[in-house]
Structures are given as structure tokens and as C-alpha cells.
Amino acid sequence: MQKVVNTLVSFFSWNLRALASSLAPSEGPAGGANTAGKVILYSLQFFTKTLPLAFLLALSLPLALVAKAIGLLLGNNHETVFAAFEKNPDWNQPIDNEIEIGVTTSEYQVNGADNFPNSSWAQWEKSRHPSGAPCIEDEDRSGRSLDFWRKPQDLIDKLRLLNLKRYRFSVEWSAVEPEKGLIDQEALQRYKSLCEALKEAGIEPFVTLHHFSDPTWFLREGGFEKEHNIGLFTGFAETVHKALSPWVKEWVTFNEPAIYAFQGYFRGEYPPGVKDAYRTGSVLKHLLQAHCQTYDRLKPLDGAGKIGIAHNFLRFKPYSPYNPLEKLACHYLTMITHRSVMDFFRTGQFQFQIPLAANLFFQEHSIKDKFDFFGVQYYTDPLIRMEPSSKIMDSTCYPHEKMTDMPYRFFPQGLATALEECHALGKPIWITETGAAAKDDDQKEFIEKALRAASFAKSRGIDVTRVHVWTLQDNFEWNMGWKKRFGLFSFNPLTQEANLRPSGKLIQELTSLCT
Numbered sequence: 001m002q003k004v005v006n007t008l009v010s011f012f013s014w015n016l017r018a019l020a021s022s023l024a025p026s027e028g029p030a031g032g033a034n035t036a037g038k039v040i041l042y043s044l045q046f047f048t049k050t051l052p053l054a055f056l057l058a059l060s061l062p063l064a065l066v067a068k069a070i071g072l073l074l075g076n077n078h079e080t081v082f083a084a085f086e087k088n089p090d091w092n093q094p095i096d097n098e099i100e101i102g103v104t105t106s107e108y109q110v111n112g113a114d115n116f117p118n119s120s121w122a123q124w125e126k127s128r129h130p131s132g133a134p135c136i137e138d139e140d141r142s143g144r145s146l147d148f149w150r151k152p153q154d155l156i157d158k159l160r161l162l163n164l165k166r167y168r169f170s171v172e173w174s175a176v177e178p179e180k181g182l183i184d185q186e187a188l189q190r191y192k193s194l195c196e197a198l199k200e201a202g203i204e205p206f207v208t209l210h211h212f213s214d215p216t217w218f219l220r221e222g223g224f225e226k227e228h229n230i231g232l233f234t235g236f237a238e239t240v241h242k243a244l245s246p247w248v249k250e251w252v253t254f255n256e257p258a259i260y261a262f263q264g265y266f267r268g269e270y271p272p273g274v275k276d277a278y279r280t281g282s283v284l285k286h287l288l289q290a291h292c293q294t295y296d297r298l299k300p301l302d303g304a305g306k307i308g309i310a311h312n313f314l315r316f317k318p319y320s321p322y323n324p325l326e327k328l329a330c331h332y333l334t335m336i337t338h339r340s341v342m343d344f345f346r347t348g349q350f351q352f353q354i355p356l357a358a359n360l361f362f363q364e365h366s367i368k369d370k371f372d373f374f375g376v377q378y379y380t381d382p383l384i385r386m387e388p389s390s391k392i393m394d395s396t397c398y399p400h401e402k403m404t405d406m407p408y409r410f411f412p413q414g415l416a417t418a419l420e421e422c423h424a425l426g427k428p429i430w431i432t433e434t435g436a437a438a439k440d441d442d443q444k445e446f447i448e449k450a451l452r453a454a455s456f457a458k459s460r461g462i463d464v465t466r467v468h469v470w471t472l473q474d475n476f477e478w479n480m481g482w483k484k485r486f487g488l489f490s491f492n493p494l495t496q497e498a499n500l501r502p503s504g505k506l507i508q509e510l511t512s513l514c515t
Helices: 002-023 035-048 053-075 081-086 107-114 118-125 152-161 185-200 214-221 227-244 257-266 279-299 325-347 416-423 442-458 502-512
Strands: 098-103 166-170 203-206 250-255 304-311 349-354 358-363 373-378 383-386 393-398 428-434 463-472 489-490 498-499
Touching: 053 428, 081 416, 081 442, 098 416, 098 428, 098 502, 107 118, 107 166, 118 214, 118 227, 152 185, 166 463, 185 203, 185 227, 203 227, 214 227, 227 279, 250 279, 250 393, 257 304, 257 325, 279 304, 279 325, 279 358, 304 325, 304 416, 304 428, 325 349, 325 383, 373 416, 416 442, 428 442, 442 502, 498 502
Parallel strands: 098 166, 098 463, 166 203, 203 250, 250 304, 304 373, 373 428, 428 463
Antiparallel strands: 349 358, 383 393, 489 498
16 A cells, blocks of 8 residues: 555656646746746645645645745846847847748648648548548648649749748658658659759758658558657658758758647647547657657768757747646646757757656757757747637737737747747757748738847847748648648639739848848
């Protein structure tokens, strides 16, 4: 019996530490604990030994308010210039013309199910959730999407019209390896020809090896839920690297591994449609291990090439600093989508802890030797509010703010503290995606302000050298279909008509100053 009690005490102890962290009313921009947070932590650690868990949870509510009061009395003397910019941004900050501007696309999104029928997404488009709802909003279909697969010159012409010198795109795994162990040489040749054409046009190709899309055979094998499947991905990565390395010197292993895990295994909105916290953590753990193993496999092949990862900064914020339930939800959402990955690249330790659901850990002692740059993908810091509606929590904004079409709040100034957080990694920082799905004027405003936020960070010593805008042209936005418009060019999937948007004209103007 004593062994059982000790096990329960130990289990609840680490869960309550996480709970305490989540209820801390405020954090510094780098996530450090403040005095108010320590009050909660020490109080919960003391009572863990003596009080039932249910009472502790009830106790945590007034504790949060007490800690907030203490925090207000003591004040916060650790606000950095980046946090100050986020609170009160100076939008007169000049855009640094030394920051290189590029764009990013995802291969499945711009080429669709008709070109890639062996992708997990091609099947997902035709599927339904257990509730009967379609997996894609409005039952949209990607078809051939923008069809750059068959019309690469159209792609290059648009890049040249914008005076762009850098283009990040992904290689579709299901096209290169449609069946396990079967390499499609024709597909590889298409990518070779594209890279060669980009170089001839004066555009540097920047390749992502995995951007949310898996071959259907890989998911049948268990996908990234199975650690032994990592070798299947690293084998594909080496095949692509050997084929394209004569032209490509910059590589992203995984695009947003936490979002892949969160959407596919926690929310069930991406294939394979799982909703399980433990499986989410397991997949994310294996993705980060796969990154490290891919780096080790590719780096010796071309020591001059640069290999990194692209991470989406999603730092969920509570609408009210006094609402412990909002803070609790934001704590765990941020842990899943951001903190677990960021802490791994900072310390080498991966921790994924959700009370009564998941407790995963692994350590990579040489993490500093496993990436050459860190890719920042920034769209917003989502604001979460409890609403008396069918949803427990809703994404919202403050009255003085506005929403994008996604929907989440329009908040480009958050990029400044995201870049500050990355500075601790000691690696070059490339903004590999930023942008907004919004009306023309709002989209242009967001991109311009994101560039000003990046320029502010650079002026304060952050090593940010480039910004890739998401995206070149409106395309198929995963489970949200065609309605979310991120492109510098508009696109009508019915007429195939494409036109330069005001945001595209902004990029034209900025890149012309750098030529």
C-alpha cells in the first residue's frame, strides 16, 4: 500500500508543478518564473504531502489571485526592450534592407491530390470525421491546386516578378517514394530540373524535407508513432539530398513538428485524425529524434550545407490574467505546440507532461550540434477566452485589436519577443514563414509590420538575416480548404486566375531597393 501511495504522490507532484506553472499570473518574455509564480509553486509543493488532489485544485484558484496581488505589489523589473516593443510597438521602425526577403510554399498545397494521389492528404480530403462532418471545410478539393508541378515556369515567373532571390519549398515524399522502397526517378528529375531552373533565374532553392504530408504507405506502417519508422524517413531524406545537393545548400528537416503532432494526433484535424494526448507526445518525440538522426545522416554528405528545423511560435495567452482556467488551458496548449520543442533545442531535454494523460521524456546531449540555424514561423500569439457558447474556449482579441480570417488575433508585434526567445539558442535565426490570411489591406499591413518587428530585433542585436513570407499565391490551406488567403498573388480555383495583391506590390517595392 505504501508503494502505491508513494507512486501517487510522485505522480501528482510533477502534475501539480505543471499546474502551478500554468497558474502563475505572469511570465517574463523568456518564460522565467517570477515571484508570484514561486508563491504558487511552493504552496502547492507543501500541500501535496497533506491534502487531497481535489482540494488542491480548488485551492489553486484563490492562490492564483493571491499570487497576482503579490506580483502587482512587487512589480516586474525584468521587462526587456523586446517586451516593451510588443506592448507598445514603434511602427516607425525602418525596415532593414539588409534582411533578405523570400517566400515559402508547401508542395501538397500548391499541387494537390491529383498530382500527389499517394499522399495521406489525398485520402483525407475524401474522408469524414466520426461525427459525419467532412475532413475539409465545405468539402473543398485541392485538385491540381496551382499546378506548379506541371507548370514550373509559372512559378519562376512569379518569383522573378517579385524580385525574389530565395524560395523555400518542400519535396513531396509520396511523389518520390510512392511505395515503400520504390523511388520514382521521374519525380526526382522534376525536382532536379526545378532547382536547376531556379539557380539559372538567380533564385536560391531552400528545401523542406517534410511539410505535413506523408505517403499513405508510411501511415499504414504506423507513421511517426513508431520509433523504428524513423529510418524510413531518414532514408528518403538521404535520397533527396544526394539528388539535389548540387543545387541546394539549405535544408529544413521538418516543418512545424509540434503542429503536425497537435493537429493530427491531439485535435484530429489532420491525418490520421487521432485525438490522444499520449500519442501526440510520442509522435512529437519521434519527430525531434528524426530531426537529429536526419542531421547526423546528411551533414557528413555536405559539410558546407546548412540544416535546421522550422518551428511555429504559438504562445497561447489568457484573455484575463485573473482566470486560472484560461491560464491552465493556455499553459498546456503552449506546452504542446511551442514550449516542448523550444526547450528541447535550448537544453536538449524533451518533456511532454499532461496530467493523467502523458509523461514522456528523452535527452539529446549534443543538441547544439544538431542544427545550423533555427527557423521561426510566426503568425500570432493566440488569445484564449472562456465564452458562454458551445465551445469552452474561443480564440479572440481585445477590443482595440482585430482578427485575421484564420481566426486569430492580428498581432505582428509578438514576433519581437519570439526572436528574443530564439536568441538564447546561439544560432542564426531565419524567419521561415510569416504572413496573414486577411483582407488585402490587413494582409499588407501585417507583412509590413512583421518586417518592422524583425528589423527592430536586428537593431537590438538579434541575428535575424532573412524573412520568408507565407505564401507566394493563395492555395489549398489544408483542412480549411480554399477560403484562407495567404498569397502575395490571389488565386481563383474555379477560373485559375491569379493577380498580384497589395502585399505583393509591397514586396516588389522592398526587394527592388535591395537589387
